Amino acid sequence: MAAGDKPSATERALQDARDSLDEGFFPLEFFHDEDLHDLEMERIIGQSWVFIGHESEIPEPGDYARRYIGDDTFIFVRDESGEVNLLFDSCRHRGAQVCRAEQGNTSHFRCPYHGWTYKNDGEAAGIPQKSKAFKNLDRSEYGLAHVPRLESYEGLVFASLAEEGPSLDEWLGDFKWYFDVHMKLPEGGMEVIGEPHRWVIDANWKTIADNFNGDSYHTAWAHGSVLDLELGGEETVGHAGTGDSLDRHIHCDGHTTSMRGFEGEDVFLTYPDEVVEDLFTREGLSDAQWQLARQALSFTGAIFPNFGFLHFGDTTDDPEKDVAPFFTIRKWRPLGPDQMELWSWGLAPKNAPEEFKQRMYKMYTANFGPTGNFEQDDVPIWKGITDSASGQFASSQNLQLNYQMGLEWMSEMDIDEEWLGPGFAYSENLEEGGMRLFHEQWYEMLAGNDRTDATGTPINLQEDR
Amino acid sequence: MLAERESQLEALLVEREVEQFLYEEAELLDNRELHEWFDHVADDVNYRMPRRLMRENTSSVFSEQGYYFNEDYGSLKARVERFDSEYAWAERPPTRTRRYVTNVRVTRETEDLTEDELFVESNLLVYLSRGDSDEHTFYSARREDVLRRRGDTFEIADREIRLDQTVLSTDNVSIFL
Numbered sequence: 001m002a003a004g005d006k007p008s009a010t011e012r013a014l015q016d017a018r019d020s021l022d023e024g025f026f027p028l029e030f031f032h033d034e035d036l037h038d039l040e041m042e043r044i045i046g047q048s049w050v051f052i053g054h055e056s057e058i059p060e061p062g063d064y065a066r067r068y069i070g071d072d073t074f075i076f077v078r079d080e081s082g083e084v085n086l087l088f089d090s091c092r093h094r095g096a097q098v099c100r101a102e103q104g105n106t107s108h109f110r111c112p113y114h115g116w117t118y119k120n121d122g123e124a125a126g127i128p129q130k131s132k133a134f135k136n137l138d139r140s141e142y143g144l145a146h147v148p149r150l151e152s153y154e155g156l157v158f159a160s161l162a163e164e165g166p167s168l169d170e171w172l173g174d175f176k177w178y179f180d181v182h183m184k185l186p187e188g189g190m191e192v193i194g195e196p197h198r199w200v201i202d203a204n205w206k207t208i209a210d211n212f213n214g215d216s217y218h219t220a221w222a223h224g225s226v227l228d229l230e231l232g233g234e235e236t237v238g239h240a241g242t243g244d245s246l247d248r249h250i251h252c253d254g255h256t257t258s259m260r261g262f263e264g265e266d267v268f269l270t271y272p273d274e275v276v277e278d279l280f281t282r283e284g285l286s287d288a289q290w291q292l293a294r295q296a297l298s299f300t301g302a303i304f305p306n307f308g309f310l311h312f313g314d315t316t317d318d319p320e321k322d323v324a325p326f327f328t329i330r331k332w333r334p335l336g337p338d339q340m341e342l343w344s345w346g347l348a349p350k351n352a353p354e355e356f357k358q359r360m361y362k363m364y365t366a367n368f369g370p371t372g373n374f375e376q377d378d379v380p381i382w383k384g385i386t387d388s389a390s391g392q393f394a395s396s397q398n399l400q401l402n403y404q405m406g407l408e409w410m411s412e413m414d415i416d417e418e419w420l421g422p423g424f425a426y427s428e429n430l431e432e433g434g435m436r437l438f439h440e441q442w443y444e445m446l447a448g449n450d451r452t453d454a455t456g457t458p459i460n461l462q463e464d465r
Numbered sequence: 466m467l468a469e470r471e472s473q474l475e476a477l478l479v480e481r482e483v484e485q486f487l488y489e490e491a492e493l494l495d496n497r498e499l500h501e502w503f504d505h506v507a508d509d510v511n512y513r514m515p516r517r518l519m520r521e522n523t524s525s526v527f528s529e530q531g532y533y534f535n536e537d538y539g540s541l542k543a544r545v546e547r548f549d550s551e552y553a554w555a556e557r558p559p560t561r562t563r564r565y566v567t568n569v570r571v572t573r574e575t576e577d578l579t580e581d582e583l584f585v586e587s588n589l590l591v592y593l594s595r596g597d598s599d600e601h602t603f604y605s606a607r608r609e610d611v612l613r614r615r616g617d618t619f620e621i622a623d624r625e626i627r628l629d630q631t632v633l634s635t636d637n638v639s640i641f642l
Contacts, residue, residue, distance in 0.1 A: 102519035194532070199634070
């Protein structure tokens with residue numbers, strides 16, 4: 001909290017949250033609170049690296065797509081020189097929006113109000129009647145505003161509303177080691193298929209963040225219908241804690257991933273042999289990264305604060321058909337304490353045969369996105385959590401949610417000392433450390449502190465990085 | 466003159482049959498008699514709902530790659546059967562729906578169709594309400610169907626659902642349209 005500010009009731013409540021978190025508790029009321037939402041927008045969304053889109057969505061000069069950070073609207077656009085920009089969608093004259101389509105291709109954006117016109121790199125190109133009406137106005141100072149910082153990692157573009165702070169590279173830290181496995185495995189990398197699914201749901205954004213930060217415990221229960229129908233191999237959905245497979249929860253520089261795999265086997269997320277043989281490359285991957293990919297059946301994960309991903313093998317849309325993998329990334333955009341917009345993209349290896357890319361996209365829509373056989377059942381549950389948090393009872397009774405799974409007094413939970421990657425891995429998936437890590441970072445940023453990792457060490461400030 | 470009247474009358478009867486079929490289909494779906502509904506799906510069905518895009522200067526553009534549904538017989542059947550599971554939480558309790566099918570038009574003279582197939586366009590408005598909440602929402606769509614005669618009824622051989630929304634305002638899509 002900045003010095004001199006009078007603490008609000010919410011901020012006072014937050015002071016107690018730190019103690020709760022150490023015990024593995026998180027107050028239910030924090031899933032629906034107007035004041036907290038405002039603070040989250042300012043101190044978390046406004047200070048973090050937020051996902052915007054993949055460069056393959058705007059391949060040609062002039063290609064653009066409307067994108068959002070919190071409540072702000074931006075134009076994600078490739079300019080004539082091929083550079084990717086993120087421009088604030090507001091005319092510098094009176095503030096009107098200059099882009100009203102969801103996507104398209106244009107060399108210029110023109111304000112409908114008075115006709116001020118901007119090139120697709122944001123530069124002001126035309127001001128009607130300038131020589132008479134605005135003769136001393138310096139056009140170069142009146143371009144569309146660029147987002148303060150925009151950076152790209154393997155085609156994934158992130159932006160920050162904060163002028164200063166850790167670079168994207170520092171923000172992702174060693175977690176890139178894991179994401180490299182997804183993005184660099186096929187020669188030519190991954191690309192987005194089609195356009196992202198978007199849907200607005202009446203749930204707090206932290207509910208989905210919890211889910212993607214390592215909720216292996218819910219899978220067999222919430223997605224029992226997928227198991228019943230045999231729409232994925234038993235291992236894909238699976239029951240947490242069976243120990244039949246290589247199940248790890250990994251924490252790395254503030255981000256998390258869960259994996260399921262098989263030791264010493266060639267699984268490669270069930271990509272077909274021809275894709276593995278023709279496209280998968282060890283170039284750019286270390287031996288350990290290659291070994292991880294080789295043994296992996298599925299990955300779930302989250303990059304703090306609002307980016308998630310799933311890379312699953314062994315799924316199908318029809319029990320009579322062969323299984324295939326899918327890869328999806330997503331963003332949860334908070335719209336209010338009880339509402340968010342979900343954005344969800346399907347990806348496939350850029351250089352894979354067209355038919356296989358279609359099959360992967362089909363696996364994605366069959367399982368996730370608004371119609372997905374998995375996802376259909378998740379979202380109403382998150383809505384219910386938000387509803388429970390919204391009334392008097394949660395706060396008047398100080399109801400605390402339990403995130404104690406994996407804490408030392410609840411179970412024997414080992415760290416895998418032999419783990420091949422950075423960060424650290426729990427040797428099984430019946431634990432909720434990823435969610436605690438998420439809430440700890442949430443707390444620290446909300447309180448105006450630096451993010452900390454799971455051991456309490458500030459992230460992004462480590463001198464030796 | 467008489468021949469012309471007869472052919473008009475014939476067209477009217479076909480339209481009436483098609484409308485009755487679409488109304489009955491709507492009732493099966495509203496009653497969540499999904500297996501009975503699926504009995505009217507052809508085994509070579511192509512059932513799809515592309516993603517609507519809001520591009521510059523156009524009103525009705527649909528993605529060629531992005532979709533909500535792109536189902537064949539097997540994958541549609543799997544979706545139907547999934548709701549038999551006691552773990553299909555999205556529909557426990559079931560969504561209450563009421564489908565309004567209007568503006569039904571039948572065209573028989575489309576090139577790709579066989580003699581027993583009809584090209585049918587219709588508008589669809591679906592009211593949805595869930596749980597014990599007073600909240601409700603709607604899907605609005607245009608449908609393009611190919612209906613094939615089967616005995617004294619039809620089967621759905623092809624359906625494209627063109628939703629009017631670009632951003633969905635529901636938690637999920639756990640019904641068929």
